[in-house]
Amino acid sequence: xxxxxxxxxxxxxxxxxxxxxxxxxxxxxxxxxxxxxxxxxxxxxxxxxxxxxxxxxxxxxxxxxxxxxxxxxxxxxxxxxxxxxxxxxxxxxxxxxxxxxxxxxxxxxxxxxxxxxxxxxxxxxxxxxxxxxxxxxxxxxxxxxxxxxxxxxxxxxxxxxxxxxxxxxxxxxxxxxxxxxxxxxxxxxxxxxxxxxxxxxxxxxxxxxxxxxxxxxxxxxxxxxxxxxxxxxxxxxxxxxxxxxxxxxxxxxxxxxxxxxxxxxxxxxxxxxxxxxxxxxxxxxxxxxxxxxxxxxxxxxxxxxxxxxxxxxxxxxxxxxxxxxxxxxxxxxxxxxxxxxxxxxxxxxxxxxxxxxxxxxxxxxxxxxxxxxxxxxxxxxxxxxxxxxxxxxxxxxxxxxxxxxxx
Amino acid sequence: xxxxxxxxxxxxxxxxxxxxxxxxxxxxxxxxxxxxxxxxxxxxxxxxxxxxxxxxxxxxxxxxxxxxxxxxxxxxxxxxxxxxxxxxxxxxxxxxxxxxxxxxxxxxxxxxxxxxxxxxxxxxxxxxxxxxxxxxxxxxxxxxxxxxxxxxxxxxxxxxxxxxxxxxxxxxxxxxxxxxxxxxxxxxxxxxxxxxxxxxxxxxxxxxxxxxxxxxxxxxxxxxxxxxxxxxxxxxxxxxxxxxxxxxxxxxxxxxxxxxxxxxxxxxxxxxxxxxxxxxxxxxxxxxxxxxxxxxxxxxxxxxxxxxxxxxxxxxxxxxxxxxxxxxxxxxxxxxxxxxxxxxxxxxxxxxxxxxxxxxxxxxxxxxxxxxxxxxxxx
Numbered sequence: 112x113x114x115x116x117x118x119x120x121x122x123x124x125x126x127x128x129x130x131x132x133x134x135x136x137x138x139x140x141x142x143x144x145x146x147x148x149x150x151x152x153x154x155x156x157x158x159x160x161x162x163x164x165x166x167x168x169x170x171x172x173x174x175x176x177x178x179x180x181x182x183x184x185x186x187x188x189x190x191x192x193x194x195x196x197x198x199x200x201x202x203x204x205x206x207x208x209x210x211x212x213x214x215x216x217x218x219x220x221x222x223x224x225x226x227x228x229x230x231x232x233x234x235x236x237x238x239x240x241x242x243x244x245x246x247x248x249x250x251x252x253x254x255x256x257x258x259x260x261x262x263x264x265x266x267x268x269x270x271x272x273x274x275x276x277x278x279x280x281x282x283x284x285x286x287x288x289x290x291x292x293x294x295x296x297x298x299x300x301x302x303x304x305x306x307x308x309x310x311x312x313x314x315x316x317x318x319x320x321x322x323x324x325x326x327x328x329x330x331x332x333x334x335x336x337x338x339x340x341x342x343x344x345x346x347x348x349x350x351x352x353x354x355x356x357x358x359x360x361x362x363x364x365x366x367x368x369x370x371x372x373x374x375x376x377x378x379x380x381x382x383x384x385x386x387x388x389x390x391x392x393x394x395x396x397x398x399x400x401x402x403x404x405x406x407x408x409x410x411x412x413x414x415x416x417x418x419x420x421x422x423x424x425x426x427x428x429x430x431x432x433x434x435x436x437x438x439x440x441x442x443x444x445x446x447x448x449x450x451x452x453x454x455x456x457x458x459x460x461x462x463x464x465x466x467x468x469x470x471x472x473x474x475x476x477x478x479x480x481x482x483x484x485x486x487x488x489x490x491x492x493x494x495x496x497x498x499x500x501x502x503x504x505x506x507x508x509x510x511x512x513x514x515x516x517x518x
Numbered sequence: 519x520x521x522x523x524x525x526x527x528x529x530x531x532x533x534x535x536x537x538x539x540x541x542x543x544x545x546x547x548x549x550x551x552x553x554x555x556x557x558x559x560x561x562x563x564x565x566x567x568x569x570x571x572x573x574x575x576x577x578x579x580x581x582x583x584x585x586x587x588x589x590x591x592x593x594x595x596x597x598x599x600x601x602x603x604x605x606x607x608x609x610x611x612x613x614x615x616x617x618x619x620x621x622x623x624x625x626x627x628x629x630x631x632x633x634x635x636x637x638x639x640x641x642x643x644x645x646x647x648x649x650x651x652x653x654x655x656x657x658x659x660x661x662x663x664x665x666x667x668x669x670x671x672x673x674x675x676x677x678x679x680x681x682x683x684x685x686x687x688x689x690x691x692x693x694x695x696x697x698x699x700x701x702x703x704x705x706x707x708x709x710x711x712x713x714x715x716x717x718x719x720x721x722x723x724x725x726x727x728x729x730x731x732x733x734x735x736x737x738x739x740x741x742x743x744x745x746x747x748x749x750x751x752x753x754x755x756x757x758x759x760x761x762x763x764x765x766x767x768x769x770x771x772x773x774x775x776x777x778x779x780x781x782x783x784x785x786x787x788x789x790x791x792x793x794x795x796x797x798x799x800x801x802x803x804x805x806x807x808x809x810x811x812x813x814x815x816x817x818x819x820x821x822x823x824x825x826x827x828x829x830x831x832x833x834x835x836x837x838x839x840x841x842x843x844x845x846x847x848x849x850x851x852x853x854x855x856x857x858x859x860x861x862x863x864x865x866x867x868x869x870x871x872x873x874x875x876x877x878x879x880x881x882x883x884x885x886x887x888x889x890x891x892x893x894x895x896x897x
Contacts, residue, residue, distance in 0.1 A: 344827030344894070384896055 124219050127210045131188060134291065135177040135195060138202040138301045151177070154200045154304040157366060161194045174244060174287055177201075192297060197363040199302035199330050205283075207293040214250055217290050218262035221282065224292055225263055228280065229270050236274035237263070237282055244287035259284055300330060305366050308332030311444065312407035313416040314399065315339050315358060315370070317350050320418030320447055322357045322464040323455050327446035328416050329365035336410055337368055338403050340375035340509075353470050359518045360464050367518060371406060374512040375399075378505050389485045390496035392426045396435045397493060398502065402509040404439040413441060420447045420455070425484040434493040520834045520879045525667055525697060525812055525870035527719050530767075534722060537766055541759035549756050550747065563758045566765040573768040574714075575705035576731045582752050583761055586728040587696040587717030589741070591618040593752070594692045594713040594730055595661055597738035599631070605658035605688060607631045612644040612662055613855035614671070619661050619694055620851075631658075638855040641805035642671035649678065653685035660689060664704075665697040668852045668868060670804045670812025672702060679710040690736065696720055696728075700771035701809040702779070712736045718760075723767035727760045778873045783810040785871045785880050790815075792884035798891050803853060803866055811872060814853075816865030817887065819895035825867055828890035834883055837868040 135158070140150040155170050155177060162168045166186035168179045179195060181188065188206055195204050210220055229235065241255040250258065259282065263271055285291040313325040315337040325335050339354045351372060358370045378398060386394045403415050419427045426435075436443055447455055459465035485492065521529060545562045547555035564578075571578040584590045599609070609631050611623050623633045636652055637645045644662060660682070665672050675693060682689055692713035698704055700721030706714055713736065718727040732738050744753030790813075793800055803814040817825055822838035829836055853863045869883070 344824050344831060344890075345821075347823070347827045348830075380894065 124215050126219060126223060127212045127216055129208050129210045129220065131181065131206065131208055133179040133188070133192060133195060134205045134207045134293065135179060136202045136204070137175070137177065138200060138299075139303060140200055141175065150200070150304055150307055153306045154198070157198050157200070157304050157306065158195055160366060161198055161363070162191055165190045165194060194363065196297050196299040198304070199300050199332065199364065200304035201299040202301055203296050203298050205293045205296050207285075207291045209289040209291050211289060214255065214258050217255070217284060217286075217292070218259055220290070220292055221259045221284070222262055222266040224294075225267065225271075225282070228294065229267055232270070234270050234272070235279040236272045236277075237280050238273060238275045238278045239263075239282045239284060241284040241286070244285065248286045255284055255286065300364065302330035303332035305329055305332055305364075306334050308334070309414070310334045310336065310410070310412040311414040311416045312403055312410065312412040313337045314403055314418075315354055316418070317353045317357065317468065317470075318418065319459050319465060319468040320420060320423075320455055322361055322418075322468065323458050323462070324416050324418040324444075324446050325361050326364055326458070326462050326464075328444055329361070333414075333416075335361075335365050335368060335416065336371065336407075336412060338371045338373060338406060340373045340399055340402075342375045342379045345376065345379065349470075353467060355516060355518070356467050357464055358516075360462070360467060362518055364462065369410075370516040370518055372514040372516060373402060373509045374514070375509065378509055381500060381505060385499040386496045389483060390488065390492065392484050393431060393434055393488050393493055394496050394500070396426055396431075397438045397497070398505055398509070400435050400439050400443075401502070401506045404441055405506060405510055406513070407441065415439065415441060415443045417443060417445050418447055419445045420450055420452070423452065425486045428486050430487040430489065434488050434490055437490055437493075520832075520875070520883060522834065522836045522869045522871060522875065522883065524872040524874075525720070525868065526837055527725065528700075528722050528872065529874075530719075530722055530724050531770075534763060534767060534770075535724065538724065538759050538763040541762045545758045545762075549758055550745065559758045563756055563761050566758075566762040569765040570729065570761075570768055573765070573772050574716075574729075574731060575707045576714075577734055579749075580706070580731050580734050582730045582732065582748055583756060583764075584728045584730055584752060585726060587616075587694075587715055587720070588618045588728075590715035590717070590728045590730040591616075591661075591692075591694055591696075592622055593738065593741045594715050594732070595619070595622050595626070595659065597741060597751075598690055598692065598713060598732070598736065599626070599658055600739040601737035602658065602690065605690065606656060608655065608657040609633045610636060610649075610652055610657050610660040612636045612673075613638050614642060614644065614666050614669075614852045615661065615663050616667055616694060616696070618696075619663065623661070638852070640856060641807060642666055642669045642852065642856050643673050643805070643807070644678065646674070646677065646681070650681055650685070653681060653689070656686055657689045659692060661692040661694065663697075664693045664695040665701055665809050665812070666852060667697045667812070668850055668866075669814045669856070670697075670701075670808030670810075672698070672807055672809055675709050675711065683710075697809075697812070699768070700775075701811050703772075703775050706731050706733075713738075718764040718767060721767055721771040723764040724760065727757065727764050729764070779810060781873055782871050782875075785875055785877065786810045786813055788877055788880045789813065789869065789871075789884055792881060793887060796884060796888035798884075798888050801862055801865075803856075803858065803862060811870055813869045813871065814866055815869070816862040816867070817891060817895075818865070820891065821864050822867040824894060825865075825887065825890055828894065829883070829886055832882075832886045834886055837870070838866060 143150050151172060158170050167182035169182055170179050192204055192206055239256040239260045241252045243252045280294045283293050308331045311328055311333045313335045315321045329335055337358050341351050358368050362368055382391055382394050545559040547559045549559040549563050567578045567581055571581055609626055611619055613635050627633050636648045639645045662673055682691055691711040693711045695714050696717045699716045712733045714731040716729050719725040740751045742753050747753050747756055799818040801816045803816060826836055826838055850863055853866055
């Protein structure tokens, strides 16, 4: 039989071939000047790294947008979206459908796209928003909106109504080199691409705060490594596993992390035996800072990061912080210093570290805590408390007994 | 591995697990089925229950099979109170109860019951003077732990029963006997209590099975409704091979119990003597009347948890407090009720011994504790 659609002006339009891809919108990077290219390059490398375990994707950059295009048909798009939405430097991501064609094709595709949204017969309100990047396209943005809106209403008169103020979903149409349609915008983490903000060494304990501090510095583009002081058997091996897990939970945001586990037991015993009980915590923290700084320098990290918050515990008073800072020369970043605990907890929940942080294994800060630790130590106090210790030997001992775990 | 945590769970013997497999293959049918395979399973189960009744010195029709200690305890307390409302809403427990009882008591409180807690003596057993005082008023039930899971202290059940008989003869007595099975010789008939809960994996059976003995004539309401198995008191298809395995485990546990207890007492003596010889400064927390298999002690200057991890590094496995509550990381309520000082409570570890442990193992453990002390305790 002759194909009647081959001729005739009324030939019903056929659906053009489509492609599913991910649209990635940049944040602060877009404000950069001369070095914008560097930031974008780093961001694309980070996205590629994160997608590596999910499937084959091409990540490219065009028209101030970044695109992730799956190269396998069965690529896990949901996993890819989730992974990309955790990469710093991105404002939002959308799964989009692209195709060639004129306004009729766009309308046809819109109707087809909406079919899935309305599959269970539900009633929804919507509005159409469009952008016309291709200025040669014969219709202007408001006209595209009108045409697509009319086509959708005509196709689903029972299910769809227009609501421009508070719609159940927004139907987005973008006309560029190709046409793009989508209805989901997933908020991402903003910030700057990791790798653009230098390298920092995070003092990671098993608590709620330090992973959040790591997340925050990472969000400013800092590449982090982590150091954990393990005092077995005062702290259990489960406590160490917990810290490893916390570092692993940060990797979707921070990228790969090298975790240095310092065997701290004998150092801690010497501190306990040879310094005044009420100063144990301060002395311990001063030695931890020294070890962390030395390790940081050897690893090319130019700053230390801690989860301290002013006044939260006895050692986090201003005097406590001054005495610990005094032993190091590099800057110590404390992104939580002015934050309320509730807000830190909320952030920990958001990034997914909270549930692991509250597992009940002691960290080495809590084991030897004096009943009444010094809350306002002076520098002289701290130095006096260390007088009986061979500090250099203890620092060396720590640096010489480190297990490295790459996450 | 040196396993010294038999109170948390006993490692079932290979032969017993093989026996389970044999029974499972030989009696695969549902015992409620009316065909001959079902009948065979029913008969095998009846014989296992007779065997259990013999081991526990109760009537077979007094015995219910459950999923374990917690279920038995819940059923004993909630089920018997629900079926005996005429006895009122006053319930007594001791301060030394396992959380299965203590939490059930909390539930009772939220459902209109009045729960009173009787303190412990310095020996870790229920304070009989306080109990006598409490029995001046009528009560519906007393729930009492037989052998304490943290200290090994054995309650004077016969004396408690005598008090009840003279002061409040209507009051029901439930005994949480989970840690008594396999550790001391007892007879349901002679004890004179009304309800007795036990758990298979504490005396050598696999996990997932326990029992409740309810004295003939004592009514209880079921917790689990359904197909009406076990006289309608505990619905759910019976696991015939597991019942058979528990019966075999109970029989083995009862065999030469006195001899085994002597052997375990010897291990305990050896442990304490060796520690003393090695100059370890420790305080035994288990009272003199405790069963020998549960040794609670505190080593001076060392937290229980720290010592536990240090021993674990040598493949030696012990507990702090009770394993079931360790996850919550609360300090032992039982040791606190014995009015022990804070340091001893924090320092407590529980070493539980069984006939499978050897003198050589005990020497190794004492040596490891001594090494840990040398390494970790302030000089």
